[in-house]
Amino acid sequence: MDFRFTPKEEALRKQFDEFYREEMKNAPPEWGTSFEAIYGSDECWEFHKQTARKLGARGWLSRPWPREYGGEDAPLIEQFIFSEVQGYHRGAGVDPLGVSVLAPSLLVSGNEEQKRQHLPPMARGERFWCQCWSEPGSGSDLASLSTRAVRQGDDYIVDGQKIWTTGAHRADWCNLLARTDPSQKRSRGLSFFLLDMKTPGITVCPIRSMEGSHMFNEVFFDNVRIPARNRVAEENQGWIASQMSSNFERSMINVFSFCKREMEELVEFCQETVIGGKSLAHNPFIRHRLAQLAIEVEAGRSFAYSVVWSQIRLGLVAAGPMAAAAKVMATELNQRLSYLGCQIMGLYGQVKESRWALLQGKFEKDYQLCVGLNMGGGTSEVMRNLVCSLGLGLPRSW
Ligand SMILES: Cc1cc2nc3c(=O)[nH]c(=O)nc-3n(C[C@H](O)[C@H](O)[C@H](O)COP(=O)(O)OP(=O)(O)OC[C@H]3O[C@@H](n4cnc5c(N)ncnc54)[C@H](O)[C@@H]3O)c2cc1C
Secondary structure: OOOOOOHHHHHHHHHHHHHHHHHHHHOOOOOOOOHHHHHOOHHHHHHHHHHHHHHHHHOOOOOOOOHHHOOOOOOHHHHHHHHHHHHHOOOOOOOOOHHHHHHHHHHHHOOHHHHHHHHHHHHOOOOOEEEEOOEOOEOOOHHHOOOEEEEEOOEEEEEEEEOOOOOOOOOOEEEEEEEOOOOOOHHHHEEEEEEEOOOOOEEEEEEEOOOOOEEEEEEEEEEEEEEHHHEEOOOOEHHHHHHOOOOOOOOOHHHHHHHHHHHHHHHHHHHHOEEOOEEHHHOHHHHHHHHHHHHHHHHHHHHHHHHHHHHHHHOOOOOHHHHHHHHHHHHHHHHHHHHHHHHHHHHHHHOOOOOOOOHHHHHHHHHHHHHHHHHOOOOHHHHHHHHHHHHOOOOOOO
């Protein structure tokens, strides 16, 4: 087994790294570590958009896509390297619900007109998306959703409510799952739509997260008209279309590299902080905890490498249980890391905007934010169920 990257891949890594090292110097002071960084303030959102356009001009948002839609047909491993660098720098500019989530589905399930309309603006970093899937009664059990889309001539009329819609207050477009046939059971009666957020009848209401930022929203649809040409795939086939994606890595490498960076900052803090004449780095309890963290970060990183290797060699479906395992591993590691940061900093770690604040209260804020990462995109329990049923061949639990 050879763990080295090729000279071309190393050169790319250097380019990505140099870009983000410079770019993130311009980030607003409140730029954070999760979705709150992108959507939380007007300044952060502007910075995110500017960076997206710079990435778009370099072709880095869409490297694995086919050339005709703004991509470069680049190998998956190059996308992986970009994600690792981006995660390490907490880099702006990658639309998490657009280029990362919708585009792969559209590449497989969209028709030619839809691909030509939406993929190039995403590749240029000019069009931003949100995902209107979850509802108050339908999260893990998404197939039970009840928002209705009723065919009327060349349009569909949509009525219903979505919740936890990340970035709906910023997005230009949303991808929507709605029920087109209530007589069909669960996922079989759902359709998948692309919807301009400026369409009359859409109301976006903020939900504040527990650390105070505005990332999430409720979205209400009242007689919203969607042209039928904006339906992706056949009517009632939306479930399969929305779940399909090709040529995209799902290794969580960006979360592992983000954890690596956070760990480095924590180590630096312990080296520099002197209590009772000795730096925290001398404290045996702290040393052991940092060593454990370093082991987990390195193990996670190696696991992400093996996930992407499996995706390249065996395909996305075969590597599905590994990708689910990587999500559990990465998001739970992130939680342990934030918790350790809070423990080491003690009560001063909770203080912000004061000379007494330790790292501007960053770890305490991260601890509140990281809870959500375990849930978004599928909870740890649901991911473990996938590992059981798809990976271990155990019976499904639901
Ligand atoms: C950071 C973040 C971003 C999000 N962004 C979006 C977004 O942009 N668009 C969107 O549509 N949604 C979004 N969501 C919603 C997210 O998809 C749901 O929160 C998630 O699917 C869980 O659904 P729920 O909150 O309704 O919890 P529930 O499904 O009610 O689950 C409650 C608890 O029960 C457990 N559970 C449920 N079913 C099972 C089972 N079969 N076996 C074992 N345990 C089970 C869950 O793991 C969880 O602990 C986001 C959520 C978060 C936290």
